[in-house]
Amino acid sequence: MNHKIYTLILASSFALFLGACSESSSSPDCEEDCMEEMSSSGEESSSSEEESSSSSVVYLNTTPNLADLETSGDTLFAIFQRQSDDFSAMDKGLLALYNLKSGTLLDTICLQTKNPSAVKVSNGEVYVSTNGEYDQNYNLPADENRGIEKINLKEKTSALWVSGTKLGGGASDFIINKKTGKGYVAVYKSYGNTPLVEVDLSTKATKIIDGIQDASGSLEYDENENLIYVGDRFMDWTTFVMHIGVFSYDGKNLLAISDADPEEEVRMPYSIKSVQGKPYVFVTDFQSGKFYANYQDSESDGVSFWQDSKLVTANGKLYLMERNSPSSLAEMDLTNGKPVWQTSLGNGNPYDLVAADEGSLWVAFYDIAELRKVSAQNGKTIESISTAEFCMRK
Template sequence: MSRKILPLILTAGLTAFFAACDDSSSAASVECLDDNCLDSSSSVEEEISSSSEKENKSSSSVKDEKSSSSEKSDKSSSSVKEDKSSSSTKDEKSSSSVKDEKSSSSEKSDKSSSSVKEDKSSSSSEDVSSSSDAPESSSSVKYLSTTPNLADLEVSGDTLFAVFQRLNGYSADQVGLLALYNRSTGELLDTISLATSTPMKIQIANGEVYVCTQGAYDAAYSLPADENRGIEKVNLSKKTSSLYVSGTKLGGGVNDFVINQKTGKAYAVVTSTYGNSPVVEIDLSSKATKKIESIKNAPYSMAYDSKNGLVYFADNYIDYTTYKMHIGVFSYDGTTLTSISDNDPEEEGRPPYNIQVLDGVPYVFVSDYSTGKLYIHYADSESEGVSYYQDSKLAVANGKLYLMERDLANGTLAEINTSTGKPNWQYSIGKGNAYDVVPADAGNLWIALYNVPEIRKVTTSGKVVTDGAINTEKFSRHE
């Protein structure tokens, strides 16, 4: 069953739409995050303590996994497949510069880097080694999972950040893991154990690294408002992560969040039960929280507009007193919530699935889990969308808009023409379930794959870089 679709099944049914290391030649280089650099003088030994692992055995993962091929409908003929090469791809988060305010990937500036030794993390139950010669599948290593469930990527300066959920099937019985790599080469620099389970997204702002976690489901398939989930803050110097704003204060687990770099406010999609995912504003300095009352259900549908200092939210829920659907996309400047459509949101009829912003323009992919369309003029209620596979995700990297069709059997990556919404090129990436795309350098991209232990490298024209992948198998659960 799809992990992306799993947490939203009930809502989908009710709404009829969706609820939905050791480097022998040289030391690795990691940039400074503000004045907080990785300590180049200390040995990078990270213990992933079993006492910090959450053992909510009844829980299931909520991060969006591709639905099985039997659940997939045929892709629309308007989705252009040019060269069906078996290239792999990734969806990109609007990558941010860690010291300065978040901007598009083309605006990243290099920061001075510090040299550190690569990390070797260990646990009483398993070894998580940072060495380049990671344990391979053999009779000496028994893998309990086939993938470490890479959930999100982010870049800053010369560093690539990756967060792994490390699930036991659908059960979040271990804490998540943050890994740091050299952005251009893919060399592993460090690993840091998270404090809670099922990390969903990583964000970097003003020299600080934050990770939101959903935590484990309880027996009723709810995400309780407790201390086992929330937003963590990572200390790269001490190689630790701790709960910064807990689920107790937020009201549940966090499925998605973005940070307005200009105001220092974070916006989190907080889920407690199916179909109930409001947006909570968080002051990252004071930790004060405030619910955005008008947004009732916004799972996985938020984006930050660095050009205009806006945050975009989607809303998609049913009012069970009137049985009216509330569907729309809104911009928020910290004070005023504004519909970006010229139509009544309640009559919009275009259920938002995910949003990305490029050069101040919001692009919206809509889906009802049977069909999907990309709108390059969502604000115009009369505009026509371009059809793509129902489970597709948008990403921005190196100043370009990308779309991943995430069919488990045959996914694709496309560079989108922002004037027409159609592909400039589109290639098959095969199996893997692409979760995120971020820039490696001016000519290459990193693609996060959820269902296989790999961060794949492709050119900005969609071609796989031979021998360019990062093998993440060693982070899979094993004995």
């Protein structure tokens, strides 16, 4: 057995991040139950006057855990997980709509379930995938407390569209093939057991894609090639049987993109993004991480970055976010895999990035209450929007 195998350490599927942000005195326009008071919080107010006072406001955390961004037309969609600071409790997720260019908050919509993972727009419809809460064994059960929600923008409501019962667990990652309208979900059941499930978003029919055992290694849709990319990180620590690598799926065939056998490949994918029809991959064993501009060649050299880094794309360019302390943002050279430029983002944990316009980018921060606009030329801050109001329960 290759000695590298013994150094591979799989990460837990739930986040363990800390952050800090300031409180806000205003609350989002949201249904009452989305900002409900914790049952374990202080005494209830004795009058309506007291209930409306600032003293009745309870903050779940110092950050609302901004987890994912999506754009459509002139609208920026952002989802918030709204977890407590020690991750022991969480409220229902929240979807916020902003003006894409100015960052003006347009509206908020409360989700029906908790712990959202991704927001996607396809054919004019908005979908949000949710993990729901973990059970006592850190598993995500197949029940009605998680799944894929469908948003009604006119009514400002959300409904569970495809439940975790039908998926088989929590929706830990989610993408949509915009040509076929089918969704692909990394369905987390238990540690190391994350199958890839295809979902017909019209009929709600589901199908497990055979050949993927642990799809926690990222999902990506390549619109140019009309391919789904999925990262498999499967490792049986009892038998040391592996199934590791990046695979392409065209709706019929699942193919490894690396020239190494999946049972011998040791480069565990963590983040995949496609630019101009080519997949780029960040791999990690959570002791060290590398970016590969040519993952297909198993003998190619990767460029070292912090072990927890994520790839993102905007305006046809590829960026890498190092989620260290301090974190950083780099525009990547697609040929040599090195940064064109790299700048510090401070102590925040960047979770996603989208284009605001040709010259600027929106960066989502998870452990601080901030949505930040930065320059697409050098990553420097242009403006910052506080998301602290979404920490409130009442």
